[in-house]
Amino acid sequence: MVSFGATPLPVNDEIIGLIQSRHDEFGYVRLEDNIGPGDEIMVTGGIFKGVHGIFERNLSNRDRVLILLQAVQFQARVIVDRETLRKI
Numbered sequence: 001m002v003s004f005g006a007t008p009l010p011v012n013d014e015i016i017g018l019i020q021s022r023h024d025e026f027g028y029v030r031l032e033d034n035i036g037p038g039d040e041i042m043v044t045g046g047i048f049k050g051v052h053g054i055f056e057r058n059l060s061n062r063d064r065v066l067i068l069l070q071a072v073q074f075q076a077r078v079i080v081d082r083e084t085l086r087k088i
Contacts (some may be wrong), residue, residue, distance in 0.1 A: 035087050041067060045084035050087070 002009045022029050035041060039055045053069040059079065067085070069076045 035065075035085060037083075040088050041085045042088050043067075043080060043084050044086050046080060048078065048080060049084075055085070056086075057084070 002011050019029055035055050037055060037057055039051055041055050043049055043051050043053070048069065051069050051071065053067040056066040056068055056077065058065050063082055064079055065079055065082045065085065066079055069078055
């Protein structure tokens with residue numbers, strides 16, 4: 001329920017649909033950005049800020065991920081914090 005003070009507010013059906021599409025089998029809403037293997041990403045923080053790459057996989061620590069960086073002269077696999085990625 002969404003409210004302003006004690007007054008309930010209407011919620012657009014599209015917003016409800018978006019929230020429903022993000023819940024898991026336990027009913028919890030996933031707040032992550034749904035980046036998956038093969039997705040093109042851009043690093044938004046840290047020493048690789050602004051670099052584009054391909055998401056490869058989550059590591060055992062779900063806060064860290066492996067990506068393949070793409071640059072003009074080289075490719076490299078690096079481990080970065082998941083929170084520094086943006087799907088493009």
